[in-house]
Amino acid sequence: MVKKSTAQRRRSGPKWARRPEDRPREILAAALRVFAERGYNATRLDDIAAAAGVTKGTIYYYFKNKDALLLQLAQAGDREEFARMEVLLADNAGSYSSQLRTVMRKGFAEPTDEARRQLRMVYLALHSDEPRLFARAVQGALVDGWALIVKLIERGQATGEFRADVDGPVAARIFTSGLLLQQLWRSSLGLETLDPFDNGRMVDSSIELFLHSLRPTVRLRAVETRRKARPS
Amino acid sequence: MVKKSTAQRRRSGPKWARRPEDRPREILAAALRVFAERGYNATRLDDIAAAAGVTKGTIYYYFKNKDALLLQLAQAGDREEFARMEVLLADNAGSYSSQLRTVMRKGFAEPTDEARRQLRMVYLALHSDEPRLFARAVQGALVDGWALIVKLIERGQATGEFRADVDGPVAARIFTSGLLLQQLWRSSLGLETLDPFDNGRMVDSSIELFLHSLRPTVRLRAVETRRKARPS
DNA sequence: TCAATATCTGACTTCATGGTCAAAAAGAGC
């Protein structure tokens, strides 16, 4: 994507060129690549600089610091993600259940395109490297995501598709956070070894749990009140 | 609890005493206090040493390193927590719903006793200081907790109190992780400001969501199949 | 009393990268 060797050491040409228009984009692109490969902490600013064909000083000419670099990356990626989500929902005029299913799947299933996959890798590493920065990076997207989910739940409640007494805001937060934490622990930390679990099952089951918790029920009194036969 | 000034500088007495039986306990107790107050990273081993009335070298005489100190602390606390939980459940021979409610409340509501509260503070700080260590520290308790919850769900399924087709292991993991991540973000990171939420509501609503997702339902077909009137 | 040993001390070492900045180089304008 970035032409690296184009003007590299043209015989007795200038040592470097001024390219203020392109540098920021190139640096950001390089940062995404390198962060995704090595993780946030393990990435040296010199690595990014090298990958972008500049030196560290140049990064500081265009960005405040390492955190800012990461934050810009995350914001851009999340904006794109949300734009896609809206298109997806516009196309999907099914029940609110199916819209919620779409949102959750899109949000938590493995991404197929490379850029999105890279951003996820960055997030995974970031969570175990710098949780505070991670929180800053994902907060915006999460709050927006929660608002979207709550909106869908409320509309479903209005039509009677979902039960009226469900706590929508809490539901949105609990299910997304649960899925997220599971994924974080499983990929970057060692949980997968200790407690192996398939991500597809995790996502699908969670979504079903989520939708089931929203659906109206008829309590089966006979079962509900039943007690164990023998007292312990 | 720890007699600090008892033999402190008795006139021309010995500079220090050998107390190999008590040192480890005292160091651990001091570590819990200081970690809870200042957080893991901000705590200097010299601080703990001072609080325990020894010097840093002594800590290294009894413990491998700072992490080991933390890990021992966590393990001891969690063992105690589980013991209490079992007693609590033995006393509570109600429905499986109510047992699950008890477990979740005990696990996530604000603790009342000081030691337990301190351990929570330690965990909160640890999560944002050293996520990998945090994961190691809580993994054991979580895996055991999940097993307990799954057991209760399965028993409830056997009696018909819960629906048969629920994915118990996923349910256990999602709800606990969701609640946990919410609490972590809200206390040690800045989420509470951006997205204020009452912890009591969070816990209670989550539990209800959890139980509702386990309960058998009678699908209301008329509502379930309904689609939005206008196609997009 | 005097080793021998267990316990404890505290000064010292160590280590690597994010960030700074003066100066060099490029290029625009005249």
Add this chain to the structure above:
DNA sequence: GCTCTTTTTGACCATGAAGTCAGATATTGA
């Protein structure tokens, strides 16, 4: 060509607590 400004370079710096270890001190046992 010659300034002047913008862009880029790259050598340098600052930092701070975890962990080590040689030796000091207490205790035990004979």
